[in-house]
Amino acid sequence: MDEAVRLRVALELPQHSAHSTPLDYLNNTALSAGTLVRVPLARREVLGVVWLGEAVVPAGVVLRPLSQVLQALPPLLPAWCALVEFAAAYYQRGIGEVALSVLPPELRKLDNAQVAQRIAKLRKSIASAAAAHSPPPSPSPSPALSEEQAAVLGQLAAACAEGAAPTVLLHGVTGSGKTEIYLQAAAQVLAQGRQALVLVPEISLTPQLEARFQARFAGRLIVSLHSGLTPAQRLRSWLAAHLGLADLVLGTRLAVFASMPRLGLIAVDEEHDPSYKQQEGARYSARDLAVWRGRREGAPVLLGSATPSLETWQRASQGQYLRLALPSRVGGGALPQVRLVDMNQLPQGSGAAVSPALLAALQDRLARGEQSLVFLNRRGYAPVLHCADCGWKSGCPHCSAWRVFHKLDRSLRCHHCGFNERVPRACPSCGNLDIAALGRGTERLEEQLADLLRHPDGTPARIARIDADSTRLKGALQAQLNAVHAGEVDVLVGTQMVAKGHDFRRITLVAAVNPDSSLFSSDFRAPERLFALLLQAAGRAGRDAAQAAHSEMWVQTWHPRHALYAALRAHDFAAFAASQLREREMAGLPPYAHLAMLRAEAKTVAAAHGFLVAAAECASNTPGVESIAVYPPVPMPVARVADVERLQMLVESPSRKALQRFLAQWLPALHRLRRTRDAAEQRVLRWAVDVDPLSI
Numbered sequence: 157m158d159e160a161v162r163l164r165v166a167l168e169l170p171q172h173s174a175h176s177t178p179l180d181y182l183n184n185t186a187l188s189a190g191t192l193v194r195v196p197l198a199r200r201e202v203l204g205v206v207w208l209g210e211a212v213v214p215a216g217v218v219l220r221p222l223s224q225v226l227q228a229l230p231p232l233l234p235a236w237c238a239l240v241e242f243a244a245a246y247y248q249r250g251i252g253e254v255a256l257s258v259l260p261p262e263l264r265k266l267d268n269a270q271v272a273q274r275i276a277k278l279r280k281s282i283a284s285a286a287a288a289h290s291p292p293p294s295p296s297p298s299p300a301l302s303e304e305q306a307a308v309l310g311q312l313a314a315a316c317a318e319g320a321a322p323t324v325l326l327h328g329v330t331g332s333g334k335t336e337i338y339l340q341a342a343a344q345v346l347a348q349g350r351q352a353l354v355l356v357p358e359i360s361l362t363p364q365l366e367a368r369f370q371a372r373f374a375g376r377l378i379v380s381l382h383s384g385l386t387p388a389q390r391l392r393s394w395l396a397a398h399l400g401l402a403d404l405v406l407g408t409r410l411a412v413f414a415s416m417p418r419l420g421l422i423a424v425d426e427e428h429d430p431s432y433k434q435q436e437g438a439r440y441s442a443r444d445l446a447v448w449r450g451r452r453e454g455a456p457v458l459l460g461s462a463t464p465s466l467e468t469w470q471r472a473s474q475g476q477y478l479r480l481a482l483p484s485r486v487g488g489g490a491l492p493q494v495r496l497v498d499m500n501q502l503p504q505g506s507g508a509a510v511s512p513a514l515l516a517a518l519q520d521r522l523a524r525g526e527q528s529l530v531f532l533n534r535r536g537y538a539p540v541l542h543c544a545d546c547g548w549k550s551g552c553p554h555c556s557a558w559r560v561f562h563k564l565d566r567s568l569r570c571h572h573c574g575f576n577e578r579v580p581r582a583c584p585s586c587g588n589l590d591i592a593a594l595g596r597g598t599e600r601l602e603e604q605l606a607d608l609l610r611h612p613d614g615t616p617a618r619i620a621r622i623d624a625d626s627t628r629l630k631g632a633l634q635a636q637l638n639a640v641h642a643g644e645v646d647v648l649v650g651t652q653m654v655a656k657g658h659d660f661r662r663i664t665l666v667a668a669v670n671p672d673s674s675l676f677s678s679d680f681r682a683p684e685r686l687f688a689l690l691l692q693a694a695g696r697a698g699r700d701a702a703q704a705a706h707s708e709m710w711v712q713t714w715h716p717r718h719a720l721y722a723a724l725r726a727h728d729f730a731a732f733a734a735s736q737l738r739e740r741e742m743a744g745l746p747p748y749a750h751l752a753m754l755r756a757e758a759k760t761v762a763a764a765h766g767f768l769v770a771a772a773e774c775a776s777n778t779p780g781v782e783s784i785a786v787y788p789p790v791p792m793p794v795a796r797v798a799d800v801e802r803l804q805m806l807v808e809s810p811s812r813k814a815l816q817r818f819l820a821q822w823l824p825a826l827h828r829l830r831r832t833r834d835a836a837e838q839r840v841l842r843w844a845v846d847v848d849p850l851s852i
């Protein structure tokens with residue numbers, strides 16, 4: 157045997173200890189970093205990634221040998237390892253945890269022979285697909301570019317020619333042809349023999365976009381990567397990207413970690429969308445990682461949005477990102493006219509969800525055979541049941557939240573813990589038979605619209621509802637969307653699921669029936685999210701230029717003079733952003749400050765509180781704390797979920813670097829703190845830090 161070498165292998169360790177470093181194993185030859193291996197861990201054998209290929213075995217140290225090298229698979233490249241290492245350091249997690257959580261789960265189960273088999277099968281299916289298509293399919297032609305599109309592509313090419321790959325904010329109103337820019341930019345990259353990565357916020361948006369890319373790049377391999385794939389499909393897509401067989405990867409946030417040896421472009425569509433932030437484990441922002449990755453790998457990054465995040469907007473304003481604009485809709489289509497309905501003017505206590513004026517406008521669309529979208533960001537029938545006699549409300553016994561009434565299956569369901577019961581016949585506290593539904597969700601809205609809306613010939617309007625409840629079954633969402641596209645639906649009722657991204661061609665009216673609640677939320681990002689959502693929703697109307705002239709966005713509000721609605725009426729994102737940024741600057745909030753949130757969960761408030769207080773004490777002894785503000789612990793917005801109390805503590809600094817330096821010292825100290833604390837009542841069940849949290 158040759159001289160044995162020590163390999164450092166990144167693994168997912170059973171106890172979630174962040175800062176767990178890769179473990180050492182023995183092998184008879186050195187392996188390059190990025191090689192996938194199987195190694196013994198306690199009594200199991202697990203997948204790992206070689207992180208450091210070779211080191212001398214220190215005298216007297218006994219190491220276990222590797223079980224197997226997955227030689228069939230080319231090693232992950234240094235650029236991929238660098239991305240994982242950066243993400244782990246930035247979001248304060250273990251390298252192995254991040255690496256393993258972003259590899260396809262199926263890989264964990266396979267040995268070298270099985271991996272070789274999968275690769276052979278993939279190559280064969282690609283070859284046979286190519287032989288089926290003879291002559292090869294012809295790509296759909298690209299349309300003649302609008303002047304604005306041509307200008308944007310020209311500026312992009314000029315910026316790329318200057319050398320360093322630019323990060324670009326593509327600020328284009330809805331329907332301005334941003335996707336066409338991604339397509340053209342991708343075409344150039346593919347022509348150079350490189351790969352393109354396109355990120356979208358939601359799985360529901362991938363099929364339509366995939367079809368567009370497939371048509372344009374017929375004959376090339378395009379794969380998608382998202383959590384809706386079966387493990388086998390996900391492995392196949394991942395392998396195709398990793399082996400360089402796929403030219404284009406289309407996916408949701410996890411695709412930012414796709415292994416792509418020839419990466420030449422990253423496009424992040426709807427870059428402002430909150431779904432780019434992972435909400436568990438390593439809480440990474442795929443948008444931010446895309447920017448980092450593009451710089452590291454010399455690939456331009458296109459951040460597209462009609463309503464950019466204020467972080468991105470500010471960076472573009474400061475010249476860190478190149479701002480390219482598509483201010484008008486393709487084909488001269490107008491943006492929908494925004495109409496505000498002042499709900500204060502309605503007769504007192506009418507309790508109607510839909511004002512008479514909006515109802516008339518919906519009726520109008522029906523008569524013309526056009527579609528409408530009615531948007532309400534609350535699913536279920538009613539958010540709470542209430543007994544007027546004794547004041548009972550349908551609270552969840554396990555959470556500090558109401559249980560939502562779902563009429564279809566007559567259930568009271570907690571949207572936080574899932575606790576589900578049949579609706580009681582009478583008030584559980586006083587026996588009153590007359591318990592009332594308070595407020596309104598999509599189910600009730602659908603019912604009311606079905607009662608009210610008729611075609612001119614008297615037949616009822618065809619109403620479809622799309623929300624998390626109606627799309628629970630696999631394929632249901634796609635089927636419902638197809639029905640909308642095919643014109644089999646008159647009125648689409650839905651949550652934010654339908655407000656984003658979809659290229660509906662027949663919708664000429666979009667209505668938000670009750671969007672006010674976000675105006676006065678304690679979350680500083682709520683207005684930004686509301687504005688983006690409403691402008692996105694508005695963007696679903698009048699996408700067909702022929703109908704654009706009479707397309708409308710209706711907003712029912714009790715605060716018609718609010719500045720947010722004024723900016724919405726004018727479709728003026730810049731004005732909205734400027735006013736928000738002024739407020740943020742005065743309040744010392746992002747992008748003018750950098751935040752991390754420490755969250756703790758325990759059986760009792762005292763335990764969670766005790767942990768956070770101890771963490772604050774620990775912070776005061778951590779180097780670099782001078783440039784950090786640590787706020788007192790407070791309950792999370794939903795303080796108790798599934799009988800677990802949740803508290804959080806905000807940590808803030810004007811400097812990102814200072815915050816990062818501080819966290820890198822403070823968190824290891826917190827791990828030690830937890831280990832040394834033995835008083836049982838001080839036990840926390842879980843704690844985690846969220847760097848750049850989205851909601852606070």
Ligand code: ADP
Pocket residue numbers: 299300301302305328329330331332333334335336337486487659
């Ligand atoms: P966005 O992504 O900005 O909302 P899209 O790229 O989806 O806009 O474009 C909106 C519609 O206009 C799509 O149906 C697209 O096919 C079409 N389109 C885009 N660019 C052009 C063009 N140059 N000529 C004709 N149609 C175009």
Ligand code: ZN
Pocket residue numbers: 543544545546547548583584585586587588
């Ligand atoms: Zn009662």
Ligand code: ZN
Pocket residue numbers: 552553554555557570571572573574575797798
């Ligand atoms: Zn609950």
